[in-house]
Amino acid sequence: MIIKQSLPGQYDFKYKWYDIYNLDDHDIRILKSKFHLTSEIISYINDLHERPHFDHDYITNSDLFVYDVPIWPTEDADHFTTLPIKFLMVSGTLFTVHTPDTTYMIEDFRQKTDETIHSEKELVFAILFSVTKYFQRALSQLNSERIVLDSHLSGRIKNKDLQALAQVEKSLVFLSSSIRTNLMMLETVKNKKSGLHMNASEEEMCDDIIIEVQQSSQMVKIYNEVTEEISKTSNNILNNNLNNTMQFLTVWSLLLTIPTIVTGFFGMNVKLPILNSTADWILITIGTILVMLVLLWYLKKHDMM
Template sequence: MIIKQKLAGNIDFDYKWYDIYNCDDHDIRLLKDDFDLTSEIISYITDLHERPHFDHDYITNSDLLVYDVPVWPTADADHFTTLPIKFLMVGHTLFTVHSPDTTYMIEEFRQKPDEHIHSEKELIFAILFAVTKYFQRALSQLNSQRLVLDNHLSERIHNKDLQELSQVEKSLVYLSSSIRTNLMMLESLKNKKSGLHMNASEEEMCDDIIIEVQQSLQMIKIYSEVTEEISKTSNNILNNNLNNTMQFLTVWSLLLTIPTIVTGFFGMNVDLPIFHNPFDWVIITVGSVIVMAILLWYLRRHNML
């Protein structure tokens, strides 16, 4: 679907802005026939696995910028993921290409008027600044979820809590990878050899985005370290509980072996050296208990219990 966009507030554009998502064969034909885009460029902007980067094509005089954006958990993926949003500048025409999962970001941005946007590059940086805020929102949500899990795990560890902690770790991995590559791409834009010529206002906007991304990167480092420590602590607690359980079972299996051996002897159908009176079972039971007590004392003395 190709939609001609306009910011709220009746701002007059000196350029055209087209938003594209759910690109089908009909849209591809329109991009070729009406906008004279090459098949190579179309393949780039429709690739869902394109990593963040900037590319200037001197032949077509076009600029392609790819930036990762966060995607909230869904029924298909119960953790945060990321998807690319592409910005294609051809002359004074800007194309934004993304998946339906990230359409809400463009719609929310479009409803916020900004009279300081006067060029397609300023529009790109304004969208990037707004999108970067979603990373911080996602990290704040993950941190709140982590705090809840931390409280649950400190009381008693359940499989459900461990699964949710695993989802938090997966989300942090996805977001961390995207934030790092986004930062590398933004820093490459400042290079004069990149081919993207920016004025003072556009450079200032780019610097603001880099600061926001760096803050997000610091946040995710802290959250990742804390989450890793929680995971290690949970594993240590589980291992310690398992050791205690195995120690308990081992000690009782040793103690219960004694009456089993004793009763095994006296259960044989042969004569045994005993008093042959009605109180034999009392003597056997007391003797077994005494031997068990001695074994228990020995295990405790040698720190085996």
């Protein structure tokens, strides 16, 4: 679907902006016939797995930005993921290409922005600045979930808490990777050799985005380290609990082996040369208990329990 967009309250909108999502064959034909986009460019903007990067085509004099944005957990995925948003500038026209999952980001930007946009480059940087904020929202939500899990894991560890912690770790991996590649893309744009010519205002907007992404990068690094430590601590606690359980079972299996041996020996259906009295079972029981107590004392003395 191709929708012509504009910013509310800005009547001096001198450039064209088209928002595209759910790109189908009919839209592709329009992009080729009306906007004269090549099949190569269309394949780039239609690729859901395109990694963040910037590309300037000197032949068509077009600029392509690919920028990852966070996707909140759904029924299909219990953790945060990321998807790319593409910005194509060609012949004074801006195309924003994304999936329906990220449409709300564009709509939020349209409704909430109150700054005056003078060029398509400024519009790109304004949208990038807006969607970059979603990374900080996602990281704040993950941090809140981590704090709750940390309090749960401080007590009795449950499988559901460990599974939730694993989802937090997966989310941080996705966000960390996207933040890192987004930052690389922005640094490429800032490079004078990129082919993108920016004025002072556009360079300032680009610097603001880089600062925000760097802050997100520091946040995700800290959260990763804290989450890894919580995971390690939880694993150590589980291993220690398992060791205590195995130690308890081993000690009691040793202690219970003694009466098993004794009763098996005296339970043989043969005549024994000793202990022929009817009260001999009392002596056997006392002797068995004494041997068990001696074994228990030996285990404690050598820190085996």
